[in-house]
Amino acid sequence: MKGRFVAGVMVAILCFATASFAGILDEVKAKGSVSVGVSGKVPGFSAPDEKGVWRGLDVDFGRAVAAAIFNDPEKAKFVPVTTKERFTALQTGEIDVLSRNTTWTFSRDVQQGVDFCGVLFYDGQGFMVRKSLGVKSAKELDGASVCIQIGTTTELNVSDYFAANGMTYKPVVYESADESTVIYETGRADVYTSDISGLAARRTSLSKPEDHVILPEAISKEPLGPAVRQGDQQWSDLVRWTLFVLINAEELGITSQNVDEMLKSSNPAVKRMLGVEGNFGEQLGLSNDWAYRIIKNVGNYAEIFERNVGPNTPLKIERGLNSLWKNGGLLYAPDIL
Numbered sequence: 001m002k003g004r005f006v007a008g009v010m011v012a013i014l015c016f017a018t019a020s021f022a023g024i025l026d027e028v029k030a031k032g033s034v035s036v037g038v039s040g041k042v043p044g045f046s047a048p049d050e051k052g053v054w055r056g057l058d059v060d061f062g063r064a065v066a067a068a069i070f071n072d073p074e075k076a077k078f079v080p081v082t083t084k085e086r087f088t089a090l091q092t093g094e095i096d097v098l099s100r101n102t103t104w105t106f107s108r109d110v111q112q113g114v115d116f117c118g119v120l121f122y123d124g125q126g127f128m129v130r131k132s133l134g135v136k137s138a139k140e141l142d143g144a145s146v147c148i149q150i151g152t153t154t155e156l157n158v159s160d161y162f163a164a165n166g167m168t169y170k171p172v173v174y175e176s177a178d179e180s181t182v183i184y185e186t187g188r189a190d191v192y193t194s195d196i197s198g199l200a201a202r203r204t205s206l207s208k209p210e211d212h213v214i215l216p217e218a219i220s221k222e223p224l225g226p227a228v229r230q231g232d233q234q235w236s237d238l239v240r241w242t243l244f245v246l247i248n249a250e251e252l253g254i255t256s257q258n259v260d261e262m263l264k265s266s267n268p269a270v271k272r273m274l275g276v277e278g279n280f281g282e283q284l285g286l287s288n289d290w291a292y293r294i295i296k297n298v299g300n301y302a303e304i305f306e307r308n309v310g311p312n313t314p315l316k317i318e319r320g321l322n323s324l325w326k327n328g329g330l331l332y333a334p335d336i337l
């Protein structure tokens with residue numbers, strides 16, 4: 001009896017151990033797609049276009065992860081999640097990766113069971129107002145009504161900023177982007193506050209974008225990046241190194257257009273990245289051409305940036321902080337060595 005009990009316990013332990021070894025990558029491979037949590041309402045970052053095709057920087061990051069695993073960016077399945085529910089969606093396994101203009105903060109990293117995998121877009125919080133108000137600086141916003149999305153870093157930053165400047169404001173809170181547009185367009189709030197990239201995005205969806213101005217102040221740091229559930233190192237490494245591939249590919253001059261040519265490069269860094277030398281892909285649980293697949297299917301960081309948010313898009317965002325370190329920006333990725 002005792003022997004049977006011990007054997008039963010052993011089987012249970014083995015099953016548990018096997019189950020816990022089947023990490024997210026194995027699950028993703030088994031289901032044949034990666035679930036990517038996005039906003040869905042931030043043009044340039046994540047939103048379906050007029051044909052229903054998902055577009056945006058956050059979307060393309062999800063596609064890069066799918067390309068690394070499946071050599072097929074279409075294997076990324078986009079799941080809209082609200083600001084409030086995004087971390088729960090990650091913890092419950094509803095999504096495998098969160099790629100949703102999400103700021104890396106201490107409490108999210110340490111308390112919420114979330115692991116940030118780097119910074120995809122360096123941003124700051126700003127303010128947008130109607131031009132007709134004649135406001136030129138955030139310091140002139142004393143007494144204003146400000147629309148703020150709940151479950152965001154925006155809430156605390158705005159309260160800190162007004163307090164630090166001895167000003168008051170009337171918060172008008174909302175849960176979804178659709179509500180916010182109505183609140184702001186109908187004049188229930190004087191000011192719209194969010195990440196500056198989010199303001200540029202929201203402005204494109206207003207009835208007369210040219211009637212609105214983004215004020216010059218950035219009142220916070222908003223390092224926006226992809227996140228995964230804490231506790232699966234292999235998965236976290238895969239997502240982190242997907243981001244590093246995008247950045248390093250730009251630095252090495254590898255693009256979706258020249259990547260086949262680059263397979264013949266004599267530069268050792270290029271050879272390692274493209275899997276011509278070494279077994280870096282295998283070490284991640286992927287094939288050795290994982291980075292080639294990312295670049296071929298989705299492009300490098302510059303291509304993704306220009307296509308979705310750059311000066312030739314409706315958002316018209318300059319590279320600025322999101323330039324490579326060599327060009328005076330903050331994009332700096334460790335090497336594949």
Ligand SMILES: N[C@@H](CCC(=O)N[C@@H](CS)C(=O)NCC(=O)O)C(=O)O
Nearest residue numbers: 039041101102103152153177194198
């Ligand atoms: N980066 C901030 C703010 C993110 C955020 O809330 N952005 C808003 C404004 S751009 C948004 O995604 N709205 C669209 C939506 O909820 O679908 C955070 O992580 O808390």
